[in-house]
Amino acid sequence: xxxxxxxxxxxxxxxxxxxxxxxxxxxxxxxxxxxxxxxxxxxxxxxxxxxxxxxxxxxxxxxxxxxxxxxxxxxxxxxxxxxxxxxxxxxxxxxxxxxxxxxxxxxxxxxxxxxxxxxxxxxxxxxxxxxxxxxxxxxxxxxxxxxxxxxxxxxxxxxxxxxxxxxxxxxxxxxxxxxxxxxxxxxxxxxxxxxxxxxxxxxxxxxxxxxxxxxxxxxxxx
Numbered sequence: 001x002x003x004x005x006x007x008x009x010x011x012x013x014x015x016x017x018x019x020x021x022x023x024x025x026x027x028x029x030x031x032x033x034x035x036x037x038x039x040x041x042x043x044x045x046x047x048x049x050x051x052x053x054x055x056x057x058x059x060x061x062x063x064x065x066x067x068x069x070x071x072x073x074x075x076x077x078x079x080x081x082x083x084x085x086x087x088x089x090x091x092x093x094x095x096x097x098x099x100x101x102x103x104x105x106x107x108x109x110x111x112x113x114x115x116x117x118x119x120x121x122x123x124x125x126x127x128x129x130x131x132x133x134x135x136x137x138x139x140x141x142x143x144x145x146x147x148x149x150x151x152x153x154x155x156x157x158x159x160x161x162x163x164x165x166x167x168x169x170x171x172x173x174x175x176x177x178x179x180x181x182x183x184x185x186x187x188x189x190x191x192x193x194x195x196x197x198x199x200x201x202x203x204x205x206x207x208x209x210x211x212x213x214x215x216x217x218x219x220x221x222x
Contacts, residue, residue: 045086115136
């Protein structure tokens, strides 16, 4: 079996959320580290990306979780332009249901961490792919953690959009991460909070092929 080609520090990476072979969101990011343990990506404030939204011709439910579920059930959404508002380092462990964001404001002050629970990422062509499963964990700078968006997860699970085994994995990973944060165990340690990007790295730009899931199979595979 051919070993996957790794991204090198400073290389641009397109990160796609993909649902039923269609791109849900697309973010251009910069590779920081890519090895057998961890994929680390950088997304600075000011990065332009694409986010999903309900089609304008369809009445959208007021509840956010219901809006997301409706789009996913129908496989029907549009994309809108967004600008990332904070400096974020993504720590993506292999084969697990989460990514840990280390967050700073535009001036470089540490804001804490944000744990996004999701389908484990895969490499697809020249992209990294995953799918958000709604549940999140906010971790304050003092290490205290709070579950977030449980109502959104309930909307997805009630419609069969998130497998029960994934929910169990996310909950277990969340409990372990909450304990690690209080102890300041990795990844909630100074190795990452003290990290700074190469000042020569530009703000990443969205590839014109962002809406093509897993494009460029011959460019980057594994």
